[in-house]
Amino acid sequence: MPQQATPTRTARLGRSAGSPPSTVGGVVLLLPPGAEVSARRPAPVTSTAVRALARALSQAGRAEGLVAHPVHYRVRGWNGAQAQLAQDAAWATDEVVRRYGDVPVCLAGVGMGGRAALRAGGHPAVASVLALAPWLPEDDMAAPPEPVKQLTGRQVLIVHGTNDERSDPELSFRLAARAKKANHTVCRFEVHSDRHGLRQYRSEVVALSVDFTLGSLFDHDFSRPVQDALAAPPPLGLRMPLASGFTGAGRR
Template sequence: MTTPRLTASGPARDARAVVLFLHGGSETSTAPARRGMAYLRMVPFVRAVASELHGRDVATWLLRYRVRGWNGSAEDPVVDGRWALHEARRRHPGAPVVLVGHSMGGRVALRLAGEPDVVGVCALAPWLEAGEPEPRPGAQVLIAHGAADRVTSPAASAVYAARIGASFVPVPGETHALLRRPLFWTRLVTGFVAEALGARSAAR
């Protein structure tokens, strides 16, 4: 796959808002990204947000990266995320965008928090490294992390959230897969998206 792919629902043009979902991956891999577990983990969130915002002319997009890995300085999924934001601006000019990412996708979402039209970022169990750059101000940011996560670091998420002034939600007993408390996670994501877009509407 030489270009990223979007699975889109909602208005094809001139939506009032776009919600872009970003799946996880691996630290290093140039293998093509497939609809594996990391990708499928985002599908219930996509469906829940689409149902919650039904009738509000909101487009929901699930991005599939070109390759599975972050790949060091190449930052391949960030490149793909910027491509998706360009598509959002092209198809839905002026529409506010909310990003929802899990694991590597959470890191991508935080890297894109300062991009034009991004009004909200919800990072779930993000993979964060020491020295992670701070996003430019403007977007509302929520980071949530399971306390029992052994894949990515809840402590790193808490420190990063404090450093950038983001909201942080620790989730006792939850692991990286976010499967022990599915209703909680669904409500967290749908509530954040609705709030971020509602705040944007009120500001207008």
């Protein structure tokens, strides 16, 4: 009996959050957490941070024609030099261009998805990158550092809890510092005492993410804290504290 070939898994875009607009003006691709090494099929997109952010972005950006799609990876793992999650993020951006044409894209990732967003940020359609508690590799003298040149010309926001037990916040600070040397539109906020899931200040993190995304995709004014973080030289603009009660720029 002939042996059947194992079906090849493919990445795909999940259903957009909320009702799709009649005219699409911009797209956010939501990249969920993953694993450092794994060939297993990804779990359903159940990350609370991804769900909350998708709903908030869809509602806040409705008038601008914003669409928010979760990305379903082929496999769960980054898997070393294969960088499979970043490959899937790049594929998803190509798919956005195929579906919607020349619209600005924000890559928004959580955990390992944050690393994928940063790595795939050089795609020509990407206008901005949002990385929440990004997982980044430890510094290794024998390996090249995590690249940052692809972020030139993009607006970049990194958000990290100071008590993150899974993704070292100091590593995201170092990456932001290297990226800032080549690209002045990089900022980073620290969420005091929060951990990897950014649950303690969930509403503030979502408000900051919405403020940044709408500002970067649709050329709105950022809230004053984001403006200050982008304008401040390192390390001030890369260790900006996220204030309790932050609600963004007050857009409707």
